[in-house]
Amino acid sequence: xxxxxxxxxxxxxxxxxxxxxxxxxxxxxxxxxxxxxxxxxxxxxxxxxxxxxxxxxxxxxxxxxxxxxxxxxxxxxxxxxxxxxxxxxxxxxxxxxxxxxxxxxxxxxxxxxxxxxxxxxxxxxxxxxxxxxxxxxxxxxxxxxxxxxxxxxxxxxxxxxxxxxxxxxxxxxxxxxxxxxxxxxxxxxxxxxxxxxxxxxxxxxx
Amino acid sequence: xxxxxxxxxxxxxxxxxxxxxxxxxxxxxxxxxxxxxxxxxxxxxxxxxxxxxxxxxxxxxxxxxxxxxxxxxxxxxxxxxxxxxxxxxxxxxxxxxxxxxxxxxxxxxxxxxxxxxxxxxxxxxxxxxxxxxxxxxxxxxxxxxxxxxxxxxxxxxxxxxxxxxxxxxxxxxxxxxxxxxxxxxxxxxxxxxxxxxxxxxxxxxx
Numbered sequence: 001x002x003x004x005x006x007x008x009x010x011x012x013x014x015x016x017x018x019x020x021x022x023x024x025x026x027x028x029x030x031x032x033x034x035x036x037x038x039x040x041x042x043x044x045x046x047x048x049x050x051x052x053x054x055x056x057x058x059x060x061x062x063x064x065x066x067x068x069x070x071x072x073x074x075x076x077x078x079x080x081x082x083x084x085x086x087x088x089x090x091x092x093x094x095x096x097x098x099x100x101x102x103x104x105x106x107x108x109x110x111x112x113x114x115x116x117x118x119x120x121x122x123x124x125x126x127x128x129x130x131x132x133x134x135x136x137x138x139x140x141x142x143x144x145x146x147x148x149x150x151x152x153x154x155x156x157x158x159x160x161x162x163x164x165x166x167x168x169x170x171x172x173x174x175x176x177x178x179x180x181x182x183x184x185x186x187x188x189x190x191x192x193x194x195x196x197x198x199x200x201x202x203x204x205x206x
Numbered sequence: 207x208x209x210x211x212x213x214x215x216x217x218x219x220x221x222x223x224x225x226x227x228x229x230x231x232x233x234x235x236x237x238x239x240x241x242x243x244x245x246x247x248x249x250x251x252x253x254x255x256x257x258x259x260x261x262x263x264x265x266x267x268x269x270x271x272x273x274x275x276x277x278x279x280x281x282x283x284x285x286x287x288x289x290x291x292x293x294x295x296x297x298x299x300x301x302x303x304x305x306x307x308x309x310x311x312x313x314x315x316x317x318x319x320x321x322x323x324x325x326x327x328x329x330x331x332x333x334x335x336x337x338x339x340x341x342x343x344x345x346x347x348x349x350x351x352x353x354x355x356x357x358x359x360x361x362x363x364x365x366x367x368x369x370x371x372x373x374x375x376x377x378x379x380x381x382x383x384x385x386x387x388x389x390x391x392x393x394x395x396x397x398x399x400x401x402x403x404x405x406x407x408x409x410x411x412x
Binding site for chain 2: 001002003004005006007008010011012023027030031032033034035036037039040041043045046047048049050051052055070087115116118119120121122123125126127129130131133134135138144145147150151160161162163167169170183184185186187188189192193194195196197198199204205
């Protein structure tokens with residue numbers, strides 16, 4: 001696929017079929033992930049591919065509890081809004097069907113101390129997560145970046161045997177999508193880009 | 207360009223020519239950035255494109271000070287190692303030539319409180335940064351993801367007029383590369399991927 005077609009049509013795909021994803025496709029998206037940059041090329045990442053039904057069910061139960069805790073109180077407000085409502089319903093579907101997703105990929109990162117041990121630490125894992133999701137889209141596979149499992153991070157760590165010096169940074173469901181890829185809803189670049197100083201906008205072609 | 211060719215050959219390009227980058231190319235990479243996902247599709251991002259020489263010089267001086275502070279003590283050890291030495295020399299070159307780079311793009315993100323106000327907050331900006339860098343590579347432009355300016359974040363915020371509720375998450379130099387794109391040095395996916403449980407490896411094709 002053409003590079004810009006992939007970029008333009010990657011969107012969160014939360015309704016996935018239970019049909020299996022091939023090992024070959026999984027390796028292809030993992031290869032894409034490890035080509036991403038990381039701070040000082042430290043490559044402190046690991047990827048745990050979860051396909052075991054019993055493991056998915058346990059993680060799915062924690063995820064659903066976290067989803068209800070984090071978004072339950074906003075349910076009615078979100079459902080009233082057309083765009084937020086669509087997103088809410090698909091996220092609610094995912095939270096109730098996580099164990100049916102053929103593969104969950106948990107992206108982890110070695111802890112850091114000192115410089116970079118703050119929000120910018122994510123610079124060493126989310127580029128890889130994005131490569132993985134773009135590659136999945138190029139293969140026709142749906143994904144979405146989730147972090148709700150972090151409300152049960154210690155449980156997830158114990159279940160999978162993850163060491164204490166490793167953080168679980170994203171859980172990415174991967175599967176064949178029920179819906180179709182297409183342009184996501186975004187505020188255009190002109191509205192969020194400033195030139196030389198905060199607040200200074202520029203017209204495209206101007 | 208083919209999607210997987212871009213993914214495979216994006217690497218940090220730290221030696222950049224001073225030749226200008228066109229507005230059209232900048233809009234193309236910004237368009238790619240805003241197509242990335244963000245938590246709850248909040249799109250709390252902004253991009254400040256810095257081309258003003260005086261602004262670049264101020265940021266360049268802070269960046270060089272931060273570089274010396276963070277990596278100066280490791281200089282000798284890094285130069286002794288072949289691979290780390292190459293990276294060190296190119297990063298040192300960048301730190302000493304930041305004001306000559308035609309465009310610096312500062313990626314910012316609205317602060318968050320509550321769930322997601324930790325390292326996972328980066329999940330709402332680094333996918334966009336990665337899209338931007340991949341798109342640059344597709345156009346033949348070099349970039350690298352840097353965060354060293356954060357050691358002078360308050361200075362940068364004041365210089366550019368950035369509000370206190372906005373974090374500066376990455377500074378991305380953009381320019382025509384002096385060197386050539388190519389496969390980055392990475393540990394293969396087989397070594398960093400586990401299956402169903404931490405530590406469980408699998409052979410490709412096995």
